[in-house]
Amino acid sequence: MDKLIKYFEKPGNENTDDLINLVKERLVDSDIKYVAIASVSGETALKLFKALEDVGINDKITIVNVTHHAGFKEKNKLEISSKTRKKLEEKGIITFAGSHAFSGVGRGISNKFGGVTPVEIISETFRMFSQGIKVCGEISIMLADAGLIPVEEKILAIGGRANGADSAAIITPANMTNVFDMRIHEIIAMPID
Numbered sequence: 636m637d638k639l640i641k642y643f644e645k646p647g648n649e650n651t652d653d654l655i656n657l658v659k660e661r662l663v664d665s666d667i668k669y670v671a672i673a674s675v676s677g678e679t680a681l682k683l684f685k686a687l688e689d690v691g692i693n694d695k696i697t698i699v700n701v702t703h704h705a706g707f708k709e710k711n712k713l714e715i716s717s718k719t720r721k722k723l724e725e726k727g728i729i730t731f732a733g734s735h736a737f738s739g740v741g742r743g744i745s746n747k748f749g750g751v752t753p754v755e756i757i758s759e760t761f762r763m764f765s766q767g768i769k770v771c772g773e774i775s776i777m778l779a780d781a782g783l784i785p786v787e788e789k790i791l792a793i794g795g796r797a798n799g800a801d802s803a804a805i806i807t808p809a810n811m812t813n814v815f816d817m818r819i820h821e822i823i824a825m826p827i828d
C-alpha cells in the first residue's frame with residue numbers, strides 16, 4: 636500500500652490551513668467517525684468544522700476538541716472563552732479540559748523535586764516526531780478516558796506547535812491504563828524540522 640505523508644518545512648501555525656485541507660481530503664470517503672483536535676482557543680477547531688461543512692461531511696463526523704487544563708497559564712482560568720466554547724457546542728463540538736495525559740501529576744512531581752517521571756519520557760519520545768504528533772497521542776488518551784472517543788476504533792487526531800495545527804495521524808486510541816495498546820497507523824502530516 637502506498638500512502639503520501641505531507642512534510643511541512645517548519646512547524647507551527649502557518650501550516651494550519653494546509654493541514655486542515657489534507658485532513659478534509661483524508662476524511663472524504665473514509666470510514667473514520669471521530670476527529671480529536673487540540674485547539675486551546677477553539678479557533679482551529681472552528682476552522683476544521685468549516686472545512687468539513689464545505690464538503691458536506693460535518694454531520695458524519697464527530698469532532699471533539701481539547702483545550703489546556705485550567706491553571707495551565709493562569710490560576711482558575713481556562714484558555715477558551717465561553718463564547719467560543721458555546722459556538723463550538725452549537726456545531727456539536729464538545730470541548731474537553733482535564734489533566735494532560737503525558738504530564739499529569741508527574742509534572743507536579745518533577746517541577747518540585749526535579750528529575751523526570753516515566754510518562755514524561757513517553758512524551759519526549761513522541762516529540763521525536765513532532766510536538767504535534769505528541770499532542771495527537773496525548774489527546775487521544777484524554778478523550779478516550781473522558782468517554783468522548785472510542786478505543787479499538789481508528790480515529791483521526793490533530794495537533795500543532797503551540798498554536799494552530801501542523802500534524803495529523805490516524806490512531807487507535809487506548810485508555811491511560813492500557814497506554815501501550817495505542818496504535819499509530821498513519822501519519823498524514825508533520826513538520827520535517
Ligand SMILES: Cc1cc2nc3c(=O)[nH]c(=O)nc-3n(C[C@H](O)[C@H](O)[C@H](O)COP(=O)(O)O)c2cc1C
Binds near residue numbers: 794
Ligand atoms: C492537551 C494539550 C497539550 C498540548 N501540548 C502541546 C505541546 O506539548 N507542545 C506544543 O507545541 N503544543 C501543545 N499544545 C498545543 C496544540 O498542539 C495546538 O497547537 C493548539 O492547541 C492550537 O490551539 P489554537 O486553536 O488556539 O491555535 C497542546 C494543546 C493541548 C490542548
